[in-house]
Amino acid sequence: MIRYVGGDFFAKKCKEKSETGIYHVMLRGINRQQIFEDDEDYKKMLQTIADYKDKCSYQIYAYCLMPNHIHLLIKEGKEDLGVAFKRIGASYVYWYNMKYERYGHLFQDRYKSEKVEDDKYLLTVLRYIHQNPIKAGIVEEAIKYKWSSYIEYISQKGILTDIDFG
Template sequence: MPRKPRRKSRNGIYHVMLRGINRQTIFEDDNDRIRLLETIKRFKDISKFRIFCYCLMDNHIHLLLKETEEPVSKAIQRISASYVYWYNDKYERSGHLFQERFKSENVETITYFLTVLRYIHQNPVKPE
């Protein structure tokens, strides 16, 4: 059964989530995080998306971004493929790193934008 196409955001703003396959670690060290951030910056310049915030956890990533000239799926495909190619080479492994295709939620109101922004910034904070 084919998967449903993504619902397009009216304003192009999305909360994007990528998770490691089987919730595995996708950042072994800070150099891995730096590499992903460099990859995001490189493709931000190519795909022309705007990034409002991000959170890099050990086994998943959150991005709040706005597509402009290129669909969000193309930008995330570029970022994830480039990072996985580099990661697999560095750690002498092969195969998938990310679970399924990326998840995204449309962010179409200022209230929800602020909710997602807060959620992403608070994601690394552990409740006491």
């Protein structure tokens, strides 16, 4: 894809594929605006991720929904990650725009992703995702933040999260 920026043309870099199929994915609100206004919004995003998890056959190793962005540690399934995120984003934005009687984009650009190629980095990203609400000053302990997969690990009950890295 070619874009025009400030008088120059640039080719949009294709995302590099992970050999493991595992990525740390971030999706941010446009202009860093809030993408979750209330509990219903968080629940809707989790339900959307769960619905497409079945359809796209991806695995979720960790998640954290922050007020203005999302972190996912995800293993690509039968569909390309870009297709899965297009589905998730479009579905949530359609619902969100209807609920708040608004139009237009909700997310900034497309998702950002980092390849996770080894176990050490996987554990680093897992810890980073679960500590995000603490670093943002929202809670003092990860267990107190209800919009992350941390509780699923502590309880050993993976609901949305594939806690066994199967």
